[in-house]
Amino acid sequence: MGYATLDAALAFPNNVPPTKTHIAITDSLKSDGNFLIHHFVVNHLKANKPVVLVGLAQIFNHYFLIGRKLGINLQTYKTSGKFVFVDGLTHLTDYTNETPYPPSKAPTAPTDTLDYKNKGSDVLKSFYLLIKGYMKPDSLLILDDISVLLYNGFTLAQVTGLIARLNMLEGTLLTVMHADEEGAEDEEQDGFIKNIIYGSNIVLQVQPLNSGLARDVHGQIDIIHGSKAMHVITPQSMHYKILDNNVHFFAKGVSQV
Numbered sequence: 001m002g003y004a005t006l007d008a009a010l011a012f013p014n015n016v017p018p019t020k021t022h023i024a025i026t027d028s029l030k031s032d033g034n035f036l037i038h039h040f041v042v043n044h045l046k047a048n049k050p051v052v053l054v055g056l057a058q059i060f061n062h063y064f065l066i067g068r069k070l071g072i073n074l075q076t077y078k079t080s081g082k083f084v085f086v087d088g089l090t091h092l093t094d095y096t097n098e099t100p101y102p103p104s105k106a107p108t109a110p111t112d113t114l115d116y117k118n119k120g121s122d123v124l125k126s127f128y129l130l131i132k133g134y135m136k137p138d139s140l141l142i143l144d145d146i147s148v149l150l151y152n153g154f155t156l157a158q159v160t161g162l163i164a165r166l167n168m169l170e171g172t173l174l175t176v177m178h179a180d181e182e183g184a185e186d187e188e189q190d191g192f193i194k195n196i197i198y199g200s201n202i203v204l205q206v207q208p209l210n211s212g213l214a215r216d217v218h219g220q221i222d223i224i225h226g227s228k229a230m231h232v233i234t235p236q237s238m239h240y241k242i243l244d245n246n247v248h249f250f251a252k253g254v255s256q257v
Helices: 004-010 034-046 060-069 074-080 123-132 147-151 156-167 181-185 187-198
Strands: 022-027 051-055 083-087 140-144 172-178 202-207 219-225 236-242 247-251
Touching: 004 034, 004 247, 022 034, 022 187, 034 051, 034 060, 034 140, 034 172, 051 060, 060 074, 060 083, 074 083, 123 156, 140 156, 147 156, 147 187, 156 172, 156 187, 172 187
Parallel strands: 022 172, 022 202, 051 083, 051 140, 140 172
Antiparallel strands: 202 219, 219 236, 236 247
């Protein structure tokens, strides 16, 4: 399964988030939250539930190699249809017109591609329709990293509209975005982050230690229940340490053996 100590903290039934839940992961350049994605992917697939991962920041091979370390073969799940990988990186804008497509039978080929050339009158609507076609009532939909859409010229209204549409689908939505303090002065970026957080049930905020780098602690995660949560729950803060094939979460101030 995923990271046992995180499962204990989140306390989801059968370690799988309920359907119609929006989980937002925020990270920064100093503390990458990518490791959390794999926790949810592994748990969902092990529970025999489908996963749709839209890779806006990485190609399939990145997720495949990390999944292998965690004891799961994403290629096998992709072949069976349980894991859908939508390439949202290589053909996202008109600047990528000359980017070659991988051979369809190559192991690293995506299930599908968000292709700017098929934009029509509303490119993000076409993206939405493509993603929707792969969704099932118990699917986990992951968007990694939605900040990429803003960086590539899509407007705040376009991106938040896309998220709102996807959030209305059956299944569970997991969004990843950068929330560096340096970007707080950018009104569009700041508004974007607040909008996504406001529309989420749970926020997993990954951040570096205030004291700087440490040998036995790699960062801090805050589990915050967003405005869509059904009841108020006190935020929970933990430290974490990334191991070769696991991540260990523990209470702040607790030394690790």
